[in-house]
Amino acid sequence: MSTATIADIARHAGVGTATVDRVLNKRPGVNAETVQKVMQVVEKLGTPPPRGRPRKVENARFAFVLPSESTPFVELLDRQIAQAAGEFRHQHITEVTHRLPGEDPAQFAAALAQFADSDAVAVMAPDLPPVKLAINELVRTGVHVVTLFSDVAGSMRETCIGADNRAAGRTAGLLLGRMAVPGRDTLLLASQATRLSGEIERRIGFAQVVEERFPKLKVLRTPDLPSADAGATRALLRFLRGSGVDLARVAGLYNVGSGGAGVARAIESLGLTGTVPVIVHDLTDEHRSLLAAGGLAYVLHQDIHYCISTAARVLRALCENVRGALNVVQPRIEILTAENLH
Incomplete structure (x- = not known):
């Protein structure tokens, strides 16, 4: 296991420790070239452990659960999760994406219940009683659950990640x-x-x-x-x-x-x-x-990549019993026109 510290990374990258901290925590204010330089050093030396708290587990098993319906948004979401795989590895997260039949709530709930061996689940699910009960049972067995983009009201999920x-x-x-x-x-x-x-x-x-x-x-x-x-x-x-x-x-x-x-x-x-x-x-x-x-x-x-990253970060913090794990900034609604596409 790497013993690299923020100071080690800063020295090898030729930047200050504050800059490294900004990059590792994905805060603004660092140009793309410096971000790339820092991340190259992180790839070589490894990610430093969180300050003040040892990891509860070396690798966490996360399940991202999406409806099986092949809509453009769900396919986009699936691709974004796959593209975040490298980011997850840096957080010692092993993620698997599952597609469950959203048109059949009983079947969706039964399949969701099979993820009791995961450390955490991020789910986009229909808001129906069988699904609510399946989420509650996962939470009771010790699995951390957040909902993505669409909530399941009254369930024991720990938060919903997504715009209002x-x-x-x-x-x-x-x-x-x-x-x-x-x-x-x-x-x-x-x-x-x-x-x-x-x-x-x-x-x-x-x-x-x-x-x-x-x-x-x-x-x-x-x-x-x-x-x-x-x-x-x-x-x-x-x-x-x-x-x-x-x-x-x-x-x-x-x-x-x-x-x-x-x-x-x-x-x-x-x-x-x-x-x-x-x-x-x-x-x-x-x-x-x-x-x-x-x-x-x-x-x-809404910023889909931000939501996926935030869900993973929240779930990882919950697995480690980090105080304030649920204190997250939800994404805003962006109004896109032909004039501000990028």
């Missing part, structure tokens, strides 16, 4: 309400038959802010759309063409979950791109292209 979803929905409502032009008084709210509490919270926040701040506007909820983009396009077009919706009065559309590219294509098929602004979540590759091309007005995004 109700605030995200309110942000979408505020943006579309301000963009509404005279004569267009209907805002479309599109979603799937979701069991994720995060998406439900977005719907609530959207409806709240429209009612509070834009009383002349009305919210029209679409039927539940398929999660796949192609299916979402077909279902939304079928609804808009066959339900008597006056397209001349539609002021905007907010899609709370998956299928965002699909709803944007439906609006394009109706010749309403630019006239009916569309807001979706998560900067996937397709959303980036649509945003740049004008097919989307805004993408609401």
Whole structure:
């Protein structure tokens, strides 16, 4: 086991100990070249032990649990976890990603219960009683559990890592309400038959802010759309063409979950791109292209890498009984436009 100290790393890297501390704790204020230099020395000498507290375990076994549904956001999340593998190794974490069937809560809960031999679990799960009970049983057996991006209310999980979803929905409502032009008084709210509490919270926040701040506007909820983009396009077009919706009065559309590219294509098929602004979540590759091309007005995004890293850091601290392990800064909602893409 490495006995390197922060002072050793600083001496080999030719920087101060404060700089090393900033790099190791991922705090801002260090340029990329210096970060790379410090991390190269860390690769050679090893990560110093935490100050003031020996590690409880040399290697911790973490399970990242995601729905098996192949949506662009879940696939993006899966890739981000894989890309963080090197970062996890520096924290002495062995992580495995599992995909469980989110459409079957009983099966999801039964599979989740099998992770009792893990030290910790970070899970994105449907908010349903069987899942809540499975989380509670894991916690009772000594497994630390946090939820990712969408919470499971009333469970014994130790915290939820992710942006405030109700605030995200309110942000979408505020943006579309301000963009509404005279004569267009209907805002479309599109979603799937979701069991994720995060998406439900977005719907609530959207409806709240429209009612509070834009009383002349009305919210029209679409039927539940398929999660796949192609299916979402077909279902939304079928609804808009066959339900008597006056397209001349539609002021905007907010899609709370998956299928965002699909709803944007439906609006394009109706010749309403630019006239009916569309807001979706998560900067996937397709959303980036649509945003740049004008097919989307805004993408609401949160720093996924930060959330994954924070979940791992919190769980590692909980495994070591570190005081204040749950004192974390949750990510903010970013409002992305074609002008601020990077």
